[in-house]
Amino acid sequence: MDHIGEGVTLDQLDIFVAVVDQGSFSAAARAMKRAQSAITYGVQGLELQIGTELFDRSTYRPTLTAAGVALLPRARRVLEAAATFRKQATNFLVGIETRLPIVVDVYVPHALIVDALKAFRDMFPLVDISVMRQTMEATLRSLREGTAALGVIVDPPGLSTLDDLERQVCGEVHGVPVAAPEHPLAQLNGPITEEQLRDHMQVLLSSDPGATGTNDLGAHSINRWRVNDLELRYRMIREGLGWGSMPAHMVEADIEKGTLVVLPLDQSDPANLVRRVPLSAAHLKTKPLGPAGRWLVSQISKADRLETPHLDRGERGSALSSKIDRE
Amino acid sequence: MDHIGEGVTLDQLDIFVAVVDQGSFSAAARAMKRAQSAITYGVQGLELQIGTELFDRSTYRPTLTAAGVALLPRARRVLEAAATFRKQATNFLVGIETRLPIVVDVYVPHALIVDALKAFRDMFPLVDISVMRQTMEATLRSLREGTAALGVIVDPPGLSTLDDLERQVCGEVHGVPVAAPEHPLAQLNGPITEEQLRDHMQVLLSSDPGATGTNDLGAHSINRWRVNDLELRYRMIREGLGWGSMPAHMVEADIEKGTLVVLPLDQSDPANLVRRVPLSAAHLKTKPLGPAGRWLVSQISKADRLETPHLDRGERGSALSSKIDRE
DNA sequence: GGTCTTGATCGGATTTTTTGATGGAGTTCT
DNA sequence: AGAACTCCATCAAAAAATCCGATCAAGACC
Numbered sequence: 058m059d060h061i062g063e064g065v066t067l068d069q070l071d072i073f074v075a076v077v078d079q080g081s082f083s084a085a086a087r088a089m090k091r092a093q094s095a096i097t098y099g100v101q102g103l104e105l106q107i108g109t110e111l112f113d114r115s116t117y118r119p120t121l122t123a124a125g126v127a128l129l130p131r132a133r134r135v136l137e138a139a140a141t142f143r144k145q146a147t148n149f150l151v152g153i154e155t156r157l158p159i160v161v162d163v164y165v166p167h168a169l170i171v172d173a174l175k176a177f178r179d180m181f182p183l184v185d186i187s188v189m190r191q192t193m194e195a196t197l198r199s200l201r202e203g204t205a206a207l208g209v210i211v212d213p214p215g216l217s218t219l220d221d222l223e224r225q226v227c228g229e230v231h232g233v234p235v236a237a238p239e240h241p242l243a244q245l246n247g248p249i250t251e252e253q254l255r256d257h258m259q260v261l262l263s264s265d266p267g268a269t270g271t272n273d274l275g276a277h278s279i280n281r282w283r284v285n286d287l288e289l290r291y292r293m294i295r296e297g298l299g300w301g302s303m304p305a306h307m308v309e310a311d312i313e314k315g316t317l318v319v320l321p322l323d324q325s326d327p328a329n330l331v332r333r334v335p336l337s338a339a340h341l342k343t344k345p346l347g348p349a350g351r352w353l354v355s356q357i358s359k360a361d362r363l364e365t366p367h368l369d370r371g372e373r374g375s376a377l378s379s380k381i382d383r384e
Numbered sequence: 385m386d387h388i389g390e391g392v393t394l395d396q397l398d399i400f401v402a403v404v405d406q407g408s409f410s411a412a413a414r415a416m417k418r419a420q421s422a423i424t425y426g427v428q429g430l431e432l433q434i435g436t437e438l439f440d441r442s443t444y445r446p447t448l449t450a451a452g453v454a455l456l457p458r459a460r461r462v463l464e465a466a467a468t469f470r471k472q473a474t475n476f477l478v479g480i481e482t483r484l485p486i487v488v489d490v491y492v493p494h495a496l497i498v499d500a501l502k503a504f505r506d507m508f509p510l511v512d513i514s515v516m517r518q519t520m521e522a523t524l525r526s527l528r529e530g531t532a533a534l535g536v537i538v539d540p541p542g543l544s545t546l547d548d549l550e551r552q553v554c555g556e557v558h559g560v561p562v563a564a565p566e567h568p569l570a571q572l573n574g575p576i577t578e579e580q581l582r583d584h585m586q587v588l589l590s591s592d593p594g595a596t597g598t599n600d601l602g603a604h605s606i607n608r609w610r611v612n613d614l615e616l617r618y619r620m621i622r623e624g625l626g627w628g629s630m631p632a633h634m635v636e637a638d639i640e641k642g643t644l645v646v647l648p649l650d651q652s653d654p655a656n657l658v659r660r661v662p663l664s665a666a667h668l669k670t671k672p673l674g675p676a677g678r679w680l681v682s683q684i685s686k687a688d689r690l691e692t693p694h695l696d697r698g699e700r701g702s703a704l705s706s707k708i709d710r711e
Numbered sequence: 712g713g714t715c716t717t718g719a720t721c722g723g724a725t726t727t728t729t730t731g732a733t734g735g736a737g738t739t740c741t
Numbered sequence: 742a743g744a745a746c747t748c749c750a751t752c753a754a755a756a757a758a759t760c761c762g763a764t765c766a767a768g769a770c771c
Binding site for chain 2: 716717718719720721
Binding site for chain 2: 060061062063065066067068070106107108109123124126127128131132134135137138139141142143145146147149150155
């Protein structure tokens with residue numbers, strides 16, 4: 058005897074738990090469509106390997122011995138692991154991705170991705186998901202570099218630099234121009250003109266702090282600061298350092314409490330209409346998604362289809378909407 | 385083809401990871417002391433089962449295919465599970481318990497059991513531990529009923545009702561008579577006599593609220609309340625409902641902050657000397673402990689052996705000791 | 712060029728596994 | 742109590758698997 062249990066077989070473990078589950082050797086044999094002697098043989102082999110009896114056969118129905126009780130859950134674990142191995146193999150055969158790296162724009166509401174991923178987990182438990190949160194330009198870079206296979210990106214209309222991406226609208230984000238209540242812009246009455254905006258510091262979100270204003274979405278001011286972290290920018294604006302456009306879902310609570318104020322922009326100026334930006338699930342045309350990725354996209358978009366009618370009627374559940382739409 | 389991977393073998397998986405780890409089929413063969421053809425055979429068998437190639441043999445050294453990369457960790461998991469199965473089997477052969485239900489008196493300091501169990505976990509990772517916290521009489525009952533195989537109990541000297549238990553001293557608990565600062569007893573100057581104690585409500589700990597004072601350890605008062613929960617009793621005393629003896633480790637902070645006051649008992653009265661009660665690791669003589677249980681006992685006692693000298697010198701690291709010993 | 716190593720393949724030996732039949736023991740039903 | 746079942750162990754024979762050693766082509770190394 059070299060070492061204990063050196064030659065246990067998956068088949069033996071399978072037989073073991075089958076006997077336990079079915080209650081008898083014969084029943085297990087029937088369930089597994091094998092001869093009863095094969096079951097006996099298998100159990101005996103296992104018992105020989107581990108050096109102890111697993112069943113007490115003195116009773117009519119075999120009973121688990123202490124060793125059997127102790128080993129049963131471990132056997133189950135092994136079989137479980139083997140099952141997921143098989144499942145992963147079939148997944149691969151069917152063409153389901155094994156990994157799915159996703160990049161999500163920081164503007165995308167948490168709920169959107171969390172809900173989708175929750176459903177995803179149940180559907181494709183074996184797919185390795187990794188999520189990166191990044192800002193606009195960085196999301197595109199990740200997709201193009203191949204760091205991410207799927208992206209939920211901010212997709213402003215009329216931007217033609219996304220031609221290499223297969224896109225599918227899956228929602229929209231409400232960009233709300235806000236400032237701290239003590240900020241000068243917040244003190245003004247009536248619509249705020251472009252000139253007034255220009256006079257005040259705007260805190261922009263930018264993944265590339267070096268580049269100076271090439272394709273800054275929604276840039277108005279001359280004085281601009283760039284921050285690559287949305288949370289930091291949020292804090293800066295809330296502390297009165299400047300004004301900026303924030304995604305509605307992040308500032309709802311603040312507006313409610315009055316710690317941030319919505320700036321009433323002049324609607325006649327077309328530059329101010331970028332407030333509602335579509336979100337898209339996107340991937341490189343050259344790298345088509347697998348079944349899991351496609352399923353996830355459909356899931357994300359489904360949420361959009363359900364919520365869209367509400368958006369059309371201009372009510373989005375919170376007091377925020379009315380405040381915003383009033384401007 | 386019935387279903388994919390129905391007949392994967394532990395041996396095949398073993399070969400699979402061996403090849404990956406060793407870097408080549410031949411090396412794996414050498415490492416496993418088998419013929420190289422057996423390795424080829426095994427890998428081919430696995431590949432046949434799952435329907436995809438695992439290695440790319442076009443290179444000199446075989447490289448993992450995408451499928452191989454995806455399946456390797458799952459294979460490892462299976463082998464891991466199988467290994468713990470074997471380990472559990474050997475454990476059982478050597479006589480190591482599979483379960484070890486423990487009962488711990490509420491007076492026992494957390495650190496004592498936590499530290500011991502931390503070490504235990506590394507030593508016997510496969511033993512199912514379950515810990516119950518109970519009060520004195522209940523701990524004994526659990527041991528005698530067989531609910532617990534091992535108990536860390538309060539073991540007052542001269543108590544002869546523990547003859548059926550194998551005991552080993554493993555520490556001691558400091559019983560400190562305390563009351564809230566606004567309590568009348570706390571206002572007195574000088575040693576408190578037995579008569580004075582009697583006049584005030586004592587909050588006793590008792591697992592059996594019905595029985596009236598048969599074997600109450602350290603009972604002085606005539607007015608007694610019984611509580612079966614140490615935490616609740618602690619709150620009651622701290623709120624000034626009465627006085628009572630509390631384990632030092634639970635009231636250190638309160639005494640420090642002044643939210644509880646140590647009562648200076650009259651040391652001449654022998655009834656007041658129960659303040660330091662030994663703790664014992666105990667089990668039924670009729671049910672000897674297995675190796676794991678014995679190891680745990682030795683571990684618990686080891687902590688005692690290390691700390692004892694400090695106790696003798698009357699310094700236990702905190703300001704509490706001096707305050708107590710001063711009385 | 713020669714030498715080594717690597718992995719696939721094949722035939723034959725060896726071992727393992729399966730099957731069906733049989734028998735003794737326990738259970739169930741009448 | 743006895744008939745009819747179901748249970749599990751055992752056995753011999755058949756089937757299937759696994760193993761080994763030898764051999765071969767292809768790449769690496771020198």
